[in-house]
Amino acid sequence: MESFFSFLEKRVDDCTSLLCVGLDPHLDDLPEPTAAAALTFSLNLVKQTAPYAAAFKPNAAFFEQFGAEGWDALKQVIAAIAAESARMGSMIPVILDAKRGDIASTAEAYARSAFETLGAHCVTLNPYLGKDSIDPFIVEREKGVFLLCKTSNPGAADLQDLTVDDGRLTTDHNPLSVVNGPRSLYEHVASLAQQWNTKNNIGLVVGATQPEALMRIRLAAPGLWFLAPGVGAQGGDLDAALKAGLRRDGKGILFPVSRGISRAASPAKAAAELRDEILGLQYMLRR
Amino acid sequence: MESFFSFLEKRVDDCTSLLCVGLDPHLDDLPEPTAAAALTFSLNLVKQTAPYAAAFKPNAAFFEQFGAEGWDALKQVIAAIAAESARMGSMIPVILDAKRGDIASTAEAYARSAFETLGAHCVTLNPYLGKDSIDPFIVEREKGVFLLCKTSNPGAADLQDLTVDDGRLTTDHNPLSVVNGPRSLYEHVASLAQQWNTKNNIGLVVGATQPEALMRIRLAAPGLWFLAPGVGAQGGDLDAALKAGLRRDGKGILFPVSRGISRAASPAKAAAELRDEILGLQYMLRR
Numbered sequence: 001m002e003s004f005f006s007f008l009e010k011r012v013d014d015c016t017s018l019l020c021v022g023l024d025p026h027l028d029d030l031p032e033p034t035a036a037a038a039l040t041f042s043l044n045l046v047k048q049t050a051p052y053a054a055a056f057k058p059n060a061a062f063f064e065q066f067g068a069e070g071w072d073a074l075k076q077v078i079a080a081i082a083a084e085s086a087r088m089g090s091m092i093p094v095i096l097d098a099k100r101g102d103i104a105s106t107a108e109a110y111a112r113s114a115f116e117t118l119g120a121h122c123v124t125l126n127p128y129l130g131k132d133s134i135d136p137f138i139v140e141r142e143k144g145v146f147l148l149c150k151t152s153n154p155g156a157a158d159l160q161d162l163t164v165d166d167g168r169l170t171t172d173h174n175p176l177s178v179v180n181g182p183r184s185l186y187e188h189v190a191s192l193a194q195q196w197n198t199k200n201n202i203g204l205v206v207g208a209t210q211p212e213a214l215m216r217i218r219l220a221a222p223g224l225w226f227l228a229p230g231v232g233a234q235g236g237d238l239d240a241a242l243k244a245g246l247r248r249d250g251k252g253i254l255f256p257v258s259r260g261i262s263r264a265a266s267p268a269k270a271a272a273e274l275r276d277e278i279l280g281l282q283y284m285l286r287r
Numbered sequence: 288m289e290s291f292f293s294f295l296e297k298r299v300d301d302c303t304s305l306l307c308v309g310l311d312p313h314l315d316d317l318p319e320p321t322a323a324a325a326l327t328f329s330l331n332l333v334k335q336t337a338p339y340a341a342a343f344k345p346n347a348a349f350f351e352q353f354g355a356e357g358w359d360a361l362k363q364v365i366a367a368i369a370a371e372s373a374r375m376g377s378m379i380p381v382i383l384d385a386k387r388g389d390i391a392s393t394a395e396a397y398a399r400s401a402f403e404t405l406g407a408h409c410v411t412l413n414p415y416l417g418k419d420s421i422d423p424f425i426v427e428r429e430k431g432v433f434l435l436c437k438t439s440n441p442g443a444a445d446l447q448d449l450t451v452d453d454g455r456l457t458t459d460h461n462p463l464s465v466v467n468g469p470r471s472l473y474e475h476v477a478s479l480a481q482q483w484n485t486k487n488n489i490g491l492v493v494g495a496t497q498p499e500a501l502m503r504i505r506l507a508a509p510g511l512w513f514l515a516p517g518v519g520a521q522g523g524d525l526d527a528a529l530k531a532g533l534r535r536d537g538k539g540i541l542f543p544v545s546r547g548i549s550r551a552a553s554p555a556k557a558a559a560e561l562r563d564e565i566l567g568l569q570y571m572l573r574r
Contacts, residue, residue, distance in 0.1 A: 026392055061389060061396035067362060067404045072355040101413050102348060102386050103440045105313055109348035119356045120400045126388050126436055128415045128440020155417020156477060159472065163452040185446065185472070192445060216420055 002199035004122055004144025005225055007093055012054045012251060014090040017275040018282075020227065021049045022097070022258030023058040023077060027065075029262060035069035038062065042077040045262055049271040050084045053092055055122075056226075057256050060098040066206045093121045095227070097256075099148060101126035107136040115143050122146065124205055126228070127189050131196060141199040146227045149193070149217060150186040152207030160186040182219075186213065190220035203227060206245070208255065211237070214244040218252075226253045232260030232274075239281050250282055290487035291409055291431025292512055294380055299538060301377040304562040305569075307514065308336045308362060309384070309545030310345040314352075316549060322356035328549070329364040335555040336478070336548060337371045339562040340379055342409075344514075344543050345386040365406045380408045384543075386435060390415035394423040403428050403503065409433065409513070411492055414476050418483060428486040433514045436480070436504060437473040439494030447473040470507075473500065477507035490514060493532070496544065498524070499533040507541075514542045519547025519561075525566050526554045537569055 004012075012018065023045055025038035046056065063074035078094050085091045095119060100110045105252075112139075114123040122144035125134060125202060137145045149159055163182040193202050201227035206217050214228070226245055231238050238255070245253045264270035289297075299305060301373035302456060310332055312325035333343065338528045359442060365381050387397045401410040401424075409431035412421060424432045432459055437447055450469040470478075481490050490512035493504050501515070518525050525542070532540045550556035 003574075024393075027396075059393060059395045059396075061387075061400065064400040065396040065404060067400070068355040071351075071358045075354060099389050099413075100348075100386065101435075103387070103438065103442070106311075106346060106348045109314075109346075109352040113348065113351040113354070113494060126386075126413045126415050128413050128446055129438055129440060130445030130447070132440050132442040134442075141446040148388075151390065151416055153416060153419050155390070155419040155421075158417030159476070160417070162472070163474065164472070165450040165452070165469070182452070187450070188449065190445070207484070246439055 003141040004093070005200045006178045007091070007142060008055060008144075008225065008249060008254075011090060011092055015052060015054060015278055017052050017054045017276045018251070018253055018255055018278050019052055019271060020055040020057050020095065020256040021053040021261060021271060022256045023043060023056060024221050024258040024262070026259075028157070029259075035063070035066035035073045038066060038070060039073040041262070042073070044079050044081050045267055046077065046084055048266075048268040049261060050081075050088060050092060051270075052271040052275040054257055055079050055093045055095050055254060057095045057097050059258075060096060068204050071167070075118055082119065086205075093271075094119070095122040095124065095146065098122035099124050101129050101133055101221045103129055103133050107133050111136045111143075114122065124148065127192070131192070134196065134202070138199060138201050141201050144201040146203040146204065146205050146225075147193050149189045149204040150206050150210070150213045151204070152209040152230045154208075160184065164188050181186065181268040184216075187216055187220045190217045190224075194221040194224055197224060205229070208238075208241040211244040212242040214241060218245050218247075222247070224252070226255060228253050228258045231255045232257045238278060242278070242285060246285065250286060289568045292487045292490070293381070294378070294408065295431075295512065295541075296343060296538060297356060298377060298379055302339060302341060302562070304341045305538070305540055305542055305565050306339055306558060306562045307342040307344050307382065307541040307543040308332060308340040308548060308558060309543045310343060311545040312349045313546075316546075317526040319485065322350070322353035322360045324359040325353060325357060326363055329360070329368050332549055332554055333367050333371055335553075336558040337368075337375060337379060339555075339558040342380045342382050342541060343368050344382045344384050344431070346545075362405055369406065381406070382409040382411065382433065384411045386411050386413050388420055390414050390416055391419050394420050398423045398430075411435065414479070418479070421489070422481065425486060425488050428488050429490040431490065433490040433492050433512075434476065434480050436476045436491040437493050437497070437500045439517045443473075447471065451475050460560060468547050471503075474503055474507045477504045477511075481508040481511055483484055483509035484511060492516070493530075495525075495528040498527040498531040500540075501528055505532050505534075508526040509534070511539070514543060515540050516543045519544045525565060529565070529568050529572060533569070533572065537573060
């Protein structure tokens, strides 16, 4: 049975892309504030961008805001991605951006919701409640999670950037590390995630806008995949992010882009260009 | 316009109760795994326990697991609480236990989902993303939030118990404090929440099973309401929790109980007894 990240890597190879297409039906982008409009918006994006998408990332909030009908639309969007994948002969992973986080039977219910009811392959989670809040989502190795690690909003300073004393003697897993001394909470989370990743199905959410943080997290978690938002609308520098965060195998970062694609005159063209831009920069880095 | 916590306190006075009735339709407790069964289960609990409930706390996960139909059931449950409140002539606050946490327009969409689409008055949130992830939920003072602070699961040690260096000179807001020296992440969260609570609509989720942590959090956040799960099924000691966590005004803790009530032969009787037990202990503490 393959793991979530071997599944993702197969798709990355199939489409030579590190682009993750975000499906965020903002009210501002819909002709009317209805679940039906959110569905049309998302299905159009799926159809236009599937050839260039290493993954799709529907954002639960923008469906949930429409209640039961929104939930139904979300399920249809995920089914449409599976159908489009089958048509192309290459399965595209669906990362449900839900940022859930709870314990015990509640976490099990959220896992059931994401993987069984909706049919997603992966879900974003919040790490604040610790390992046992993650466990129900990683039982099966073919289902994956991305844990929030370092976000790019101002509030990241409130908790994530705090210096923590985690009783650690060595600084990280990399003997060549240049990162010494006190460690931030987000580096601690990265290190925990690396330890917990025994089934190749845990990744990290790391803002692409801060190359230094990306580099520190790569040192703390040398093997993990990152989901790195902030390229495009938020002004993240793709080249700097790739240099700081790519793994030695030239993989390891997915760049989710939503409005940078959905608001383009041609989403297909915007996605193709982003895919090619990333590919070009990867090529330059390998030289 | 009243604040969320003045609304809650009015209800606490009306029913002389610090009991919060959890609505958690676990699959194990339903005759069949359907949204209709979850709805029946929840409506029965609302009807039986409303006279003793300072608040109701439906858990989003146990509805979400049923997809669109579950979402619809959740909305009906919240509407039934409003109807029961109107019948009794005393509005019962609804705390949606959703533990959401996201930023910017996504957080706005979650707030819209909880407060507008569903009609809840309050929502549980995860603080990992910081202040700007909370803001969209506290814009209106009559809507409230409880931020996860210190949970009672083993994984709480992974992040919440870490010692942090938050550059603080004084230890907390209480000049009589006995808590000195390094501070944990959960105490830092409590202190931030106290600072952020300028509209009387921010509380904290604090496990009732650890009286020392409750005491430390009360010192860091002397004015806030706590939502303190763990009494009943998880074996929390009500007396110790009240001693450690009550505010000087004899209020300040809501005790959510789910299975301890729903699995009783008579949920009405179980809720009445719990309400009275808390009331008796409060009375003893005041003497």
